[in-house]
Amino acid sequence: MTASESPAARTPRRAVAAAARTRQPTEVRRRLIAEAAVPLIAERGYASVGVRDVAAAAGVSVGTVTYHFGSVQEVLSEAMVLHIERYYAALSEAAERASGSAEALRLLVDALFTEDTDRHWRMWFDYWNAGDQDPDQGFARGQAQRYEAWHGQIRSLAGRGVDDGEFICDDPDGFAARFAALADGLALQRLRQAPPLTTEDARRHLKRFIETELRLADVLPDRPSDVHGG
Structure with missing residues (x-):
């Protein structure tokens, strides 16, 4: 620390005002603590966030954090659940508003x-890596349930497209598994840039896969997205 830096300057800004932290039900306090952990995970990585970091960000004592959570792992897991649910809820809402399954997939x-x-993909891979390192089977089961929900959304869109006559697909389950696997692989390549991959090329590869798997042609043109700033 340099002479111009003070301990206060290094303390994370409190995310919750004091008035908002008083007399709250346990479930509300837990959520506030988990919410405060989300940006910490994004900035530092899952493995680099400790209970003191979370307490400082939430504006509570370390004792308050340990009272509501059994471990920092539990805090971070709940924080990631909040982030993932928000992210995929936005995708689901967009898909529901689409004119058809092809538009929803686009x-x-x-x-x-x-x-x-x-940022989301960094957190997602960090989260999965943390699960591999944790012997807690409940943590692993929670991850599997969230991934199955994502597969279910893709399967549902494929099945709806078949029912509506947009697609020809004999294996919606297989399509969902391959779609998710390709999306994850492209995301990892995108983050590592080995070899280099632009967002436009990642989209193009995935759309080409959809066209091939669902026997589509020219139904997924590149257009600006209204979701997540795309």
């Missing part, structure tokens, strides 16, 4: 790959 692809969503 919106999903455009939203999955933007400059803004690089």
Whole structure:
């Protein structure tokens, strides 16, 4: 620390005003603490956030954090659940508003790959890596449930498109598994840039996959997305 830096300057800004922290039900306090942990994970990485960091960001004592959570791992897991649920809720809402399944898939692809969503993908892979390191089976089960929900959304869109006559697909389950795997792989390549990959090319690869798998042609044109700033 230099002479011009004070301990206060290094203390994370409190995310919750004092008046908002008093007399709150347990579930509200837990959520506030988890909410405060989300930006910490984004900035530092899952493994670099400690209970003192979370307490400082939430504007509470370390004792308050440990009273509401059994471990910092539990805090971070709940924070990631909040982030993931928000992210995919926005995708689901866009898909519901789409004129058809092909349009819904286009919106999903455009939203999955933007400059803004690089942050989400970093957090997502960090979260999965943390699960591999944690012996807690409940943590692993929670991850699996959230991933299954994502697969379910893709399966539902494919099945709806078949029912509506937009697609020809004999294996919606297989399509969902391959779509998710390709999206994850492209996202990892996008973050590592080895080899270099632009958001536009990531979208193009995934749309080409959809066209091939669902026997589509020219139904997923590149257009600006209204989800997640894409």
